[in-house]
Amino acid sequence: MTPVQASACCRPIDDLLDPELFKALSDPTRSRLLGCLVKCGCACTVSDVGECCAVDLSVVSRHLSLLERAGVVQSSKTGRTVHYVVDYVRLCRTMRAIADAIEQCCPAEQLPGCARGCCGAR
Amino acid sequence: MTPVQASACCRPIDDLLDPELFKALSDPTRSRLLGCLVKCGCACTVSDVGECCAVDLSVVSRHLSLLERAGVVQSSKTGRTVHYVVDYVRLCRTMRAIADAIEQCCPAEQLPGCARGCCGAR
DNA sequence: AGTATATTTGCATTATGGTGCAAGTACGCA
DNA sequence: TGCGTACTTGCACCATAATGCAAATATACT
Numbered sequence: 001m002t003p004v005q006a007s008a009c010c011r012p013i014d015d016l017l018d019p020e021l022f023k024a025l026s027d028p029t030r031s032r033l034l035g036c037l038v039k040c041g042c043a044c045t046v047s048d049v050g051e052c053c054a055v056d057l058s059v060v061s062r063h064l065s066l067l068e069r070a071g072v073v074q075s076s077k078t079g080r081t082v083h084y085v086v087d088y089v090r091l092c093r094t095m096r097a098i099a100d101a102i103e104q105c106c107p108a109e110q111l112p113g114c115a116r117g118c119c120g121a122r
Numbered sequence: 123m124t125p126v127q128a129s130a131c132c133r134p135i136d137d138l139l140d141p142e143l144f145k146a147l148s149d150p151t152r153s154r155l156l157g158c159l160v161k162c163g164c165a166c167t168v169s170d171v172g173e174c175c176a177v178d179l180s181v182v183s184r185h186l187s188l189l190e191r192a193g194v195v196q197s198s199k200t201g202r203t204v205h206y207v208v209d210y211v212r213l214c215r216t217m218r219a220i221a222d223a224i225e226q227c228c229p230a231e232q233l234p235g236c237a238r239g240c241c242g243a244r
Numbered sequence: 245a246g247t248a249t250a251t252t253t254g255c256a257t258t259a260t261g262g263t264g265c266a267a268g269t270a271c272g273c274a
Numbered sequence: 275t276g277c278g279t280a281c282t283t284g285c286a287c288c289a290t291a292a293t294g295c296a297a298a299t300a301t302a303c304t
Binding site for chain 2: 291292293294295296300301302
Binding site: 058077082 | 279281282283
């Protein structure tokens with residue numbers, strides 16, 4: 001396998017396996033808030049989403065802004081209230097891209113003897 | 123929307139948004155180890171994978187076993203050495219299932235005015 | 245049996261992150 | 275201008291988790 005081939009098939013993995021995205025989804029409270037927002041199916045205020053969980057509203061605010069920084073949700077401010085919506089398109093595209101990238105990362109090259117030199121060769 | 127319809131289209135979300143899985147992918151070192159294992163494309167020993175990162179081998183061992191507990195990789199012991207492989211099928215299936223579930227969670231019901239009562243109604 | 249290699253586990257240290265409370269900011273309304 | 279509402283930020287506290295070192299375990303080899 002040439003370097004060009006290798007970078008073409010495997011390079012996307014590093015970008016897609018973004019720890020920041022997964023970190024955003026790794027907290028039970030955030031997971032619940034996101035699930036709430038997904039099921040809602042429309043723009044929710046911070047207070048609305050907060051009713052899903054028995055945590056302080058400041059905690060909800062922080063979690064939602066973190067989810068936004070991670071690209072999972074989007075916010076829009078109208079007056080005093082802030083509405084959050086799930087960025088369905090981006091989130092779904094990312095999840096599928098990860099699956100695609102993993103599968104396409106040279107599956108045909110899989111060898112029992114680890115002929116590609118494995119990780120040590122990087 | 124009846125309760126039956128709601129549970130049919132939205133219920134999978136809660137199970138799929140599993141914080142434990144995402145927590146496993148949320149650490150930079152683990153992310154790197156997993157990326158290494160994906161690119162390798164075959165079974166790697168703990169020592170092999172460890173060459174990806176400048177961390178102690180005991181750290182690598184712990185990270186890999188955590189990834190296994192999360193269902194991301196699988197291990198097999200032969201003699202002294204332990205080989206790890208990515209559970210491609212499971213990981214890819216999960217990622218796509220999340221995307222499917224989010225999209226199928228009542229997209230047709232999305233209303234600007236949040237007519238479903240939003241999260242507060244749960 | 246004794247030694248070397250591969251991996252895991254115990255332990256202490258340090259870093260990170262979630263939480264609640266209180267205070268602050270921003271905006272709408274009378 | 276003053277007050278109430280929606281949200282955010284500062285701060286302290288606590289829990290969890292990542293890390294390295296040293297010791298322990300397990301297995302192969304001679």
